[in-house]
Amino acid sequence: NAGVTQTPKFQVLKTGQSMTLQCAQDMNHNSMYWYRQDPGMGLRLIYYSASEGTTDKGEVPNGYNVSRLNKREFSLRLESAAPSQTSVYFCASSGFGTGGAWADTQYFGPGTRLTVL
Amino acid sequence: RKEVEQDPGPFNVPEGATVAFNCTYSNSASQSFFWYRQDCRKEPKLLMSVYSSGNEDGRFTAQLNRASQYISLLIRDSKLSDSATYLCVVNDEDTDKLIFGTGTRLQVFP
Numbered sequence: 001n002a003g004v005t006q007t008p009k010f011q012v013l014k015t016g017q018s019m020t021l022q023c024a025q026d027m028n029h030n031s032m033y034w035y036r037q038d039p040g041m042g043l044r045l046i047y048y049s050a051s052e053g054t055t056d057k058g059e060v061p062n063g064y065n066v067s068r069l070n071k072r073e074f075s076l077r078l079e080s081a082a083p084s085q086t087s088v089y090f091c092a093s094s095g096f097g098t099g100g101a102w103a104d105t106q107y108f109g110p111g112t113r114l115t116v117l
Numbered sequence: 118r119k120e121v122e123q124d125p126g127p128f129n130v131p132e133g134a135t136v137a138f139n140c141t142y143s144n145s146a147s148q149s150f151f152w153y154r155q156d157c158r159k160e161p162k163l164l165m166s167v168y169s170s171g172n173e174d175g176r177f178t179a180q181l182n183r184a185s186q187y188i189s190l191l192i193r194d195s196k197l198s199d200s201a202t203y204l205c206v207v208n209d210e211d212t213d214k215l216i217f218g219t220g221t222r223l224q225v226f227p
Contacts, residue, residue, distance in 0.1 A: 035217075040125075040219055041219065042121070042204075042217040042218055042219040042220070043161070043204075043217040044217075045214060045215075048214075058214070059214075090160055090161070105151075105163045105166075106163075106215065107163075108160035108161050108162070109160060110159070110160050111159075111160055
């Protein structure tokens with residue numbers, strides 16, 4: 001099992017360009033997440049999907065859109081990139097548990113390092 | 118006050134030393150607690166969950182103090198390979214989302 005995979009690993013964009021970050025998991029998890037990690041800020045939730053067909057905003061959704069394409073794939077789109085979106089982006093997934101999806105272990109992908117000039 | 122607070126460190130300790138990290142959380146209703154480990158330029162990985170009674174996994178011991186709203190991680194007999202950033206994670210019961218601390222950096226030297 002590959003776990004959680006993300007593409008691309010690195011990306012440089014110019015202000016105003018758009019791009020989509022791809023994420024896929026092969027653990028049959030229902031829940032998937034997108035986080036960004038900035039120095040001194042900790043991981044912050046951008047969007048999440050509790051199950052196939054549903055998506056919800058997290059703490060910092062502005063400037064992003066997401067698509068839960070199927071149970072395996074969850075993509076993050078930047079429509080018009082801004083320098084403030086320079087960050088490391090992590091996708092994660094988790095399965096259902098007795099404490100609800102959030103109480104379960106989240107498995108992270110290797111991350112995408114994005115620079116917006 | 119931040120929802121989850123950690124001392125950023127770095128903690129520089131020699132091999133074989135015992136080191137402990139604390140993490141405080143603001144929501145007294147929180148029920149689930151975790152320690153994640155993150156190596157430099159890598160993704161976070163679950164180190165251990167923190168149970169009310171405390172739990173141990175080899176050289177690692179996690180404790181929860183609900184009265185004072187903090188969790189701790191104790192590492193005994195430190196190894197060079199323990200060098201990493203340790204993230205404190207708390208499940209916010211109000212929003213049912215995980216809140217990540219900014220991490221405590223540990224550097225173990227020979």
